[in-house]
Amino acid sequence: MKATMADAARLLRERDFITILCHRKPDGDTLGSGFALYHALRQRGKTCRVRCADGFPALYGFLADGYAPEEFEEQTVVAVDIASLSLLGALREEYEGRVDLTVDHHRSNECFAKENWVDGDAAAVAEMIWDLARELEAEITPQIAICIYTGIVTDTGCFRYSNTTPNSLRIAARLIEEGLDTQPIIRAMFESKSPRRMAFESQVLSGIRYYGGGRCAVISTDQALQEEFQLDDYDLEGISALPRQIVGVLVGVTIRQADGECRVSLRTNPPVDASAICAVFGGGGHLRAAGCTIPGTVEEAERVLVAEIERHLPGDP
Amino acid sequence: MKATMADAARLLRERDFITILCHRKPDGDTLGSGFALYHALRQRGKTCRVRCADGFPALYGFLADGYAPEEFEEQTVVAVDIASLSLLGALREEYEGRVDLTVDHHRSNECFAKENWVDGDAAAVAEMIWDLARELEAEITPQIAICIYTGIVTDTGCFRYSNTTPNSLRIAARLIEEGLDTQPIIRAMFESKSPRRMAFESQVLSGIRYYGGGRCAVISTDQALQEEFQLDDYDLEGISALPRQIVGVLVGVTIRQADGECRVSLRTNPPVDASAICAVFGGGGHLRAAGCTIPGTVEEAERVLVAEIERHLPGDP
Incomplete structure (x- = not known):
């Protein structure tokens, strides 16, 4: 059922023993929103906790300041920044069919909860939590401020x-x-x-390849490189933004080879449609950021991908 | 003489044939402010133009959209974002003693104009021009909006x-x-x-050196490298921010060797005082960003500099 902010506030006022769920591979918005809501509810005298299938990464440790997890028999479940059940990760089995309230900003939200407050115009869920916390008459404490600001800057790239x-x-x-x-x-x-x-970034950038008269730039990593630098998904996602930052580049490509296949991330500038290119390879995404998986080596994936990309470059460079 | 926004607006209402001066080595704030003021004054029916000793770099060409320089006998001179006469560059001789109005946000402004409106709390001069344009009842056209936004994001690092x-x-x-x-x-x-x-950045980063248990990071370029990559000052200034972005680094150092001496740029995180370190070598600057010049090779400059920096690192890492 679709819900409004007033519905969400009413439900939270009435209920207690609340578990707040954040999405797997958590980021600053799901955790910032989760912990901000936690503190707002604690001010209302509620017993609550925050859960995430993948725990709380050290990078976001400051969001959990002042958080003291409690054991209790939960009676209410709230999902923040979770567009689909699959994003619950390992917690999916435990919570499928048991989520009471969704607070989310993805237009694609599957509305798997009993009440679903989805605002596709919000840049970050943290903006919705700001409104909700005020509606609940919670004081915006310094820790809540930290959590909300972190959520907003995460999802807006610091307002970029x-x-x-x-x-x-x-x-x-x-x-x-x-x-x-x-x-x-x-x-x-x-x-x-x-x-x-930093060392990894330098090495990957030194191997950049240009196509289409400099309008397409490709960087890549293979398993050996990733293992040499002991990189995690956060590190690898961070480099995807680099090729598109080069003057003249309309399509920035990052290829990550592992286990006999290549995970491809595409970032584009107007007028190139990233999702249209990735769709050709069975992938998808947004207009300016999309992804797909192509079997084979980096060289093989790069060859078929670049051929497709060149068909999408505008006629006059 | 100190002036207020009202004084500035009064002066501009009364006067005509106005030259707006931007500082040498122009950036987005001086040019954004200059062109925004130009358009606001044109709306008031004034004849005006924008001048800069170093012209308008291609990077900022979009700020000059809709700008049609006119030749006229100037009766009024306004300096925007110019803290001292030396920042007029090659135009200093022509304008020294002839500036009617300063609009600036540097607390260090030397007040060399007849009327000086200086607001040290403004993050960008463009914020002052926003107020001034509205005071002058100018419509905030799309081009004025572009200029003001550019000024603000330039000086705030896009709100960072x-x-x-x-x-x-x-x-x-x-x-x-x-x-x-x-x-x-x-x-x-x-x-x-x-x-x-991008290629230059990759090469410079591949040679990064760490000192003080990873709390000091040094990158450097020499004349050969700068010539190989045909880099300008804008490119070189851009890399100074990189070392400080590394986790654990309190002092990020960039050394640029040229003509037998080394220009050093220091960026620090709390609690290290960048200007105190640079002062030892006859330089200066701000708490978190400072510079100095040290004679000799990169190796020589690095040795004396790192010895000094290690004295400023906090006792317990």
Whole structure:
């Protein structure tokens, strides 16, 4: 059932013993939203906890400051920033059919909960939690401010992405006005590359290939390189944004070879449709960011992919 | 003489045939402010033009859209984002003693104009021009919006730096609300590295050195490398931010060797004072960003510099 913010607030006021679920491979928005909601509900005297199939990565440890998990028999389940049941990861079996409330901003949300508050215009779920916390008459404490700001900057790329709205900026303005020190958050989220990651980035960039008169740039890694640098998914996702940042590049391609296949990430600038290219290989995504999987070596995947990309480049460079 | 926004607006209302001066080695704030003011004054029926000792770099060409320079006998001179006469560059001789109005946000402004409106709390001069344009009852046209947004994102690092204020964010919110498409500006300002620059960055990062248990990171370039990659000052300044982005690094050092000496750029994280370190070598700057010049080779400069830096690292890593 579709729900509004008022419905969500009513449900949370009435209920207690609440588990807040964050999505697998958690990011700053799902965790920031989860912990902000946790603190707001605790102010209302509720017993609650935050759960995520993949735990809380060290990078986001500051979001869990002041969090003391409790054991209790849960009576209410809230999913934040979770568009589909598959994003519950290992918790799916435990919670399928048992989610009472969804708070999410993905238009594709599958509405798997009993009540589903989905606002596709919100750049981050944290913006919805800001509204909800105020509706619940929670005080925006310093820790709640940290959590909400982190959620917003995560999903807007620190106000760079096109999803950034006047509301995103105005909430940030309010948080700074109330005394939030944004700098530790900015450093943690955007200026904290590991020395390994820095060395890896340098090596990957040194092997960049250009096609289509410089309008397509390809970088790649293979399993040996990933193992040499002991990189995790977060590191690998971070490099996908690099090729598109080069002047003149309309299609930035990142190929990650592992287990006999290549995972391809595409980022495009107008007018190239990333999802249309990936669809040819059975993948999909958004207009400016999409992905697909192609069997074979990096060289093989690159050859078929570049041939397809060149068909999508505009006639006059 | 110190002036207020009202003084600035009065002066501009009364006067005509106005030259707007931008600082040498222009950036997005001086040019964005200059061109925004130009368009606002044109709406008031004034004859005006924008001048800069170093011209208008191609990177900022979009700020000059709709600008048609006119020849006229100037009666009024306005300096935007210019803290001292030396920043007039080659135009200094022509304009020294002839500047009627300063609009600036540097607390260090030397107040060399007849009337000086200096607001040290403004993150960007473009924020002051926003207020001034409205005071002059100018319509915020799409081109003025582009100029003001560019000025703000330039000086706040797209809302990342600690100088970002609620006012910076709220002006951006208003501009987006009025229909500004921020994406071409973001791409031009933050996601437009040349292929040369990308290759250079990769090579410089591959030679990074760590000291003080990973708390100091040093990168360097010499004249041969700069010539090989045909880099300009903009490219070289861009790499200075990289070492400090590494986890655990408190002092990021960039050494640029040329003509028998080394230009050193220091960026620090709390608690290290960058200007205190550079002062030892006759340089200076701010708490978190400072510079100095050390004679000799990269190796020689690095040795004395690192010895000094290690004295400034906190006792317990």
